[in-house]
Every structure is written in structure tokens, then in C-alpha cells.
Amino acid sequence: MALSRCIFFLMVSCIAAIHLVTSDTCAPGTVTNLYLNGSGILTWDTDSSEECDISYYIVYVTLLNGSIQWTYTTEEAYAEVGHLEPCTGYSFRVHQVSTDNVTGTGWAIYSVTPPPSDADLALQSVNLTQDDRRVRLQWALDSQYARCARRYRVVVYNEDNDTPIDYYTTLTSLYVNNIVPCAHYTFAIRGLFTLEEEGPITVVQHTAAQYPAAIPSLASISADVSTVSFTWNLDDLDTNRCEMTELIFDGSISVSYPINDQENRTPLSLTLSTLRADTLYYLRVRVNNTAGLSDPFQLAFQTDES
Ligand SMILES: *[C@@H]1O[C@H](CO)[C@@H](O)[C@H](O)[C@H]1NC(C)=O
Ligand SMILES: *[C@@H]1O[C@H](CO)[C@@H](O)[C@H](O)[C@H]1NC(C)=O
Ligand SMILES: *[C@@H]1O[C@H](CO)[C@@H](O)[C@H](O)[C@H]1NC(C)=O
Ligand SMILES: *[C@@H]1O[C@H](CO)[C@@H](O)[C@H](O)[C@H]1NC(C)=O
Numbered sequence: 523m524a525l526s527r528c529i530f531f532l533m534v535s536c537i538a539a540i541h542l543v544t545s546d547t548c549a550p551g552t553v554t555n556l557y558l559n560g561s562g563i564l565t566w567d568t569d570s571s572e573e574c575d576i577s578y579y580i581v582y583v584t585l586l587n588g589s590i591q592w593t594y595t596t597e598e599a600y601a602e603v604g605h606l607e608p609c610t611g612y613s614f615r616v617h618q619v620s621t622d623n624v625t626g627t628g629w630a631i632y633s634v635t636p637p638p639s640d641a642d643l644a645l646q647s648v649n650l651t652q653d654d655r656r657v658r659l660q661w662a663l664d665s666q667y668a669r670c671a672r673r674y675r676v677v678v679y680n681e682d683n684d685t686p687i688d689y690y691t692t693l694t695s696l697y698v699n700n701i702v703p704c705a706h707y708t709f710a711i712r713g714l715f716t717l718e719e720e721g722p723i724t725v726v727q728h729t730a731a732q733y734p735a736a737i738p739s740l741a742s743i744s745a746d747v748s749t750v751s752f753t754w755n756l757d758d759l760d761t762n763r764c765e766m767t768e769l770i771f772d773g774s775i776s777v778s779y780p781i782n783d784q785e786n787r788t789p790l791s792l793t794l795s796t797l798r799a800d801t802l803y804y805l806r807v808r809v810n811n812t813a814g815l816s817d818p819f820q821l822a823f824q825t826d827e828s
């Protein structure tokens with residue numbers, strides 16, 4: 523009886539001793555919500571389930587190759603990192619230190635430092651050139667901040683048909699294809715920096731270069747003894763906005779028809795009369811617009827016998 527009581531006592535004191543040791547040095551867990559925001563403030567939280575009392579934090583800032591750039595100890599759950607090189611990728615690692623002086627496991631994020639708050643993020647220049655039906659935009663930021671822009675947003679807005687198209691690019695130039703001739707465009711360009719920050723918008727207006735219309739296409743034709751009636755399909759305004767002036771026929775007959783551009787551009791119905799009976803006609807049909815003549819549509823038809 524005495525022996526077993528003695529063993530029991532030994533066990534209890536043993537457990538008490540273990541308990542004493544563990545509660546003596548509390549090892550903290552990792553921080554949570556580690557985040558570098560657009561003002562260069564690194565913030566984090568102590569998890570609500572953390573069992574240790576935290577006395578301070580240690581922040582290590584390292585380059586990707588591991589070379590330590592900065593260490594910092596703080597009792598607050600944030601650090602101001604505005605003094606680091608802007609627009610540079612760093613690893614930010616934070617450790618909690620308990621009131622028992624035990625340093626917990628670090629938690630790290632990789633993040634790119636934001637440009638300074640007074641940085642001029644407006645584009646320094648935008649050049650626009652048009653070659654055929656393709657516009658090339660090229661732009662530049664102040665060289666000091668050029669690497670800060672993660673990408674650029676370009677909005678191409680065709681004012682005549684009200685369709686904006688968004689482009690995102692990491693380059694500093696953009697080709698826009700299928701520009702509608704004679705249409706009025708607005709190009710708006712801005713740099714995108716961190717998740718939160720966008721630079722000011724630079725706007726360029728451009729009226730697209732003139733371009734001849736496409737070959738007219740024949741929708742229908744009917745001939746009798748002395749007349750021929752056709753319906754023509756011409757470029758619509760969303761394809762070529764250059765003002766069309768006339769439909770020109772040459773070959774067996776030379777004649778031209780004015781086109782009232784904005785209203786009855788397409789389909790265009792017209793009739794040629796005073797033709798000779800039982801005759802084969804050859805015609806070349808072109809559209810004239812402000813850029814000149816289109817390529818010809820080649821047409822042959824026969825009038826009826828009288
Ligand atoms: C960054 O965090 C600080 C402190 O929480 C705050 O004052 C500042 O407005 C934040 N900046 C941005 C861009 O969110
Ligand atoms: C890490 O990179 C930095 C800058 O790129 C350089 O100055 C430093 O010497 C490098 N450190 C190591 C350990 O390679
Ligand atoms: C923790 O370390 C500091 C100095 O490094 C010392 O003053 C303090 O007494 C230590 N606390 C404990 C609980 O060991
Ligand atoms: C725009 O053109 C000018 C003159 O040709 C040139 O000096 C400038 O570098 C160009 N800018 C860009 C962003 O290409």
C-alpha cells in the first residue's frame with residue numbers, strides 16, 4: 523500500500539514537472555494576414571488562437587537570392603517599408619517572439635514594393651502611327667518608374683459605333699488591327715502599378731486614315747428589253763466610314779450614280795434604262811469614296827429580244 527502510494531506520488535510530481543517546463547517557454551505560432559499594401563505598409567496579425575503572449579515581432583526583408591536587406595523589431599503589428607528600393611521584389615518574413623523570449627516560426631510573402639506616393643506615374647509621351655489599316659501606339663513612362671508598371675491598360679474607343687475595346691499588355695507598344703477607315707477613335711492609356719494603383723489616363727484622338735471601299739457586291743440583277751435593275755451591297759459604316767460619293771460604271775456604258783452616303787449607302791438599288799435589245803453588255807463597277815476608286819466588280823448581262 524505504501525509502495526503504490528509512493529509510486530503514485532512520484533508520477534504526479536513527474537507530470538507536474540513536465541507541465542512546469544512546457545508552460546515556462548511558450549513557443550509562438552506563425553503570424554497571419556501578412557500583406558504589403560500600396561502605401562508600403564507591411565501589416566500582419568497575431569492569430570486569435572495564439573496561446574503565447576507576444577512581446578514583439580522580428581521582420582526580415584531579403585532579396586530573392588537570400589541576401590538580407592533589412593531587419594527590424596517592433597511591438598506593433600506593422601512595419602513601414604517605404605525606404606526600400608521601389609518596384610523591387612522582396613521576401614518579407616515575420617516572426618513572433620513570446621514573452622518567454624522564444625522566437626516562433628517565420629511566415630513569409632513575396633511582394634513588389636510600390637512606387638513612392640509622390641512618383642509621377644503619368645505617361646511621358648504617346649506616339650501614334652497608322653500604316654494601312656493598323657495603328658501602332660507606343661508610349662513611355664518616366665524611366666525612373668518604367669519598371670514599376672506591371673502592365674498597361676489601353677482602351678480603344680471607336681466613337682462612331684460606340685464600342686470600347688480593352689487591351690492589357692506588359693509591353694510599351696500595341697498594334698490595333700482592323701481600324702475602320704475615316705472613323706474617329708479615342709485611345710486612352712494608363713499604367714497599372716500595384717493591385718490598387720493606376721496611373722493617370724493619357725488620351726490620344728485619331729481619325730483613321732482614308733481607304734478605298736471594298737469591291738461592290740451584286741445582290742440581285744434583272745434585265746428586260748431596254749432596262750437593267752440591280753441591287754448593290756457596299757461597305758457599311760462599321761467597315762469603312764470614308765464618305766462614298768458615287769457608284770461608277772464603265773465598259774459598254776459609262777455612267778455614274780451619286781451615293782447619298784449617310785442614308786442609302788447599302789443596299790443600293792438602281793436602274794439603267796435606254797439599253798438596246800438583245801445585246802450583251804460588259805461593265806466594270808467601282809465605288810468612289812474620299813480615298814478614290816475601289817477595285818472593280820466585273821459584270822456581263824444580256825438584254826431580252828424585243
Ligand atoms: C496601407 O495601410 C495603412 C495602415 O493600415 C493605411 O493607413 C493606408 O491607407 C493603406 N494604404 C493603402 C493604399 O491601402
Ligand atoms: C544578391 O543580389 C544582390 C543584388 O542583386 C547582390 O548585391 C548581392 O550580392 C547578392 N547576394 C548574394 C548572396 O548572391
Ligand atoms: C528576455 O530577454 C530580455 C533581454 O534580451 C530580458 O531582459 C528578459 O528578462 C528576458 N525575459 C525572459 C522571460 O527570459
Ligand atoms: C515619340 O517620337 C519622338 C520623335 O520621333 C521620339 O523622340 C520619342 O522617343 C517617341 N516616344 C516613344 C514613346 O516612342
Ligand SMILES: *[C@@H]1O[C@H](CO)[C@@H](O)[C@H](O)[C@H]1NC(C)=O
Pocket residue numbers: 767810811812813814815
Ligand atoms: C471620286 O470622288 C472624289 C471626291 O470625293 C473626286 O474628287 C474624284 O474626282 C472622284 N473620282 C472619280 C473618278 O469620279
